Amino acid sequence: MSTDHPDRPRRNFYGRFKGKTLKQSQKTYLDEDLAALAPGAVAWDENPTRENLDLDGLFGGKPVWLEIGFGGGEHLVHQAASNPDVGIIGAEPYINGVAMLLGKIRKAGVDNLAVHPGDARDLFDVLPDQSISKAFLLYPDPWPKTRHHRRRFVTPEHLEPLARVMKPGAILRVATDIPDYVRQTLEEVPKAGFDWLAERPDDWRVSWEDWISTRYEQKALREGRVPHYLTFRRQG
Numbered sequence: 001m002s003t004d005h006p007d008r009p010r011r012n013f014y015g016r017f018k019g020k021t022l023k024q025s026q027k028t029y030l031d032e033d034l035a036a037l038a039p040g041a042v043a044w045d046e047n048p049t050r051e052n053l054d055l056d057g058l059f060g061g062k063p064v065w066l067e068i069g070f071g072g073g074e075h076l077v078h079q080a081a082s083n084p085d086v087g088i089i090g091a092e093p094y095i096n097g098v099a100m101l102l103g104k105i106r107k108a109g110v111d112n113l114a115v116h117p118g119d120a121r122d123l124f125d126v127l128p129d130q131s132i133s134k135a136f137l138l139y140p141d142p143w144p145k146t147r148h149h150r151r152r153f154v155t156p157e158h159l160e161p162l163a164r165v166m167k168p169g170a171i172l173r174v175a176t177d178i179p180d181y182v183r184q185t186l187e188e189v190p191k192a193g194f195d196w197l198a199e200r201p202d203d204w205r206v207s208w209e210d211w212i213s214t215r216y217e218q219k220a221l222r223e224g225r226v227p228h229y230l231t232f233r234r235q236g
Contacts, residue, residue, distance in 0.1 A: 005044040026099035033102045039089050039114035042122055052128045058114060059087025063133040066091070068120045068153065068162075069140055071216060073101030078212040079136075080110040086133075087112050091120040124161035132166045135173070139216045142178040154185045159192035168236030173208065177217070177225035185230055194232035204228050 022030070039058055041047035055064050063086050070076040070090040080088050090113065092098055098117045105113060116123045140153045153159075154174075166172070172194055174185050190196060198204050207213070207229050217227055 005048055007048060008044045022096065022099055026096075026103065029099055029102035029106065030095070033106070034098065034115065034117065037102075037105075037113060037115040039116055039123075040126070042116050042118065042126055044122070047126060050125050053126050055087070055128065055131055059112065062087045062112070064089065064131055065134040065136070066127075066132050066165075067136040067138070069137065070101060071097050071139070071214060073097065073104045074214045075136065075138055075212055076101060076113065077104045077108050077110060079210070080113045081108050082210060084110075084112055087114070089114045089116060089123070091116040091118070091123050093118050121158065121161065124165055127165040129164055130167045132170060134171045135162065135166060137172070138175045139214065139220075140174075140176065140181070142176070142181050149180075149184060152181065152184060154181070154188045156188070156192065159188060163192045163194065163234065166234045168234055170234040172232040172234065174230040174232070175207075175217070175227060176230075177220040177227050179228075182228045182230070189230075189232050193235045195235060197231045197233055204230055 039055075040053040041051070042053070065079065065083075065086055065088045067076050067079070067088065067090045070092045071094075073090070073092075076088060076090045079086075090101065092101070092115075095117060098115065101115065137153060142152070162172075172189070174189070176182060176185065186196060205228070207227070208231075211229070213221075220227065
């Protein structure tokens with residue numbers, strides 16, 4: 001993906017794009033499957049005027065959900081298989097995770113998914129206003145050092161465009177095992193136009209009914225960290 005288009009805003013990216021060497025099967029998934037799963041033209045060199053994606057054409061008028069940073073794709077495929085009447089877009093810049101997801105899609109045989117292998121901020125540029133019915137932010141990079149907290153997703157740079165593309169009444173789910181990430185989430189997400197729906201401790205201590213525990217969460221539990229499940233509703 002080109003990053004030097006003259007109109008492209010300057011956006012620092014602090015995560016990883018690639019990890020260990022991909023398996024041959026994963027390279028095959030990327031070569032054979034990824035292009036067909038694109039939600040449309042997202043990259044700046046392919047869509048310099050930032051024309052909105054045609055979500056009705058993509059998903060046949062189904063409600064559209066969004067998962068931001070899908071990791072290895074377990075949750076994304078689970079939701080797609082459990083909700084065939086919904087279209088789901090996953091955004092993930094880490095190509096190893098994208099390759100893992102593509103293998104899971106093949107195995108599950110789901111056909112209501114689209115994949116953006118890049119920065120969610122570029123995807124926000126081309127999502128229509130009030131087009132997303134539910135969004136997931138699950139175990140985002142915690143950036144634990146205080147000086148790095150501005151890199152977290154739960155900052156205005158990310159939350160304001162996310163709020164713009166979500167329908168009034170749409171649900172945002174955030175899962176994290178980092179207490180300070182909980183603090184920042186509860187401070188920043190309401191400022192972007194969301195209401196926290198918790199009324200009692202179990203509303204954030206107990207996972208959602210349709211939750212599938214990811215590999216990351218299982219590792220956190222083994223290491224004694226406590227998951228928090230935060231549910232917000234878009235105002236309006």
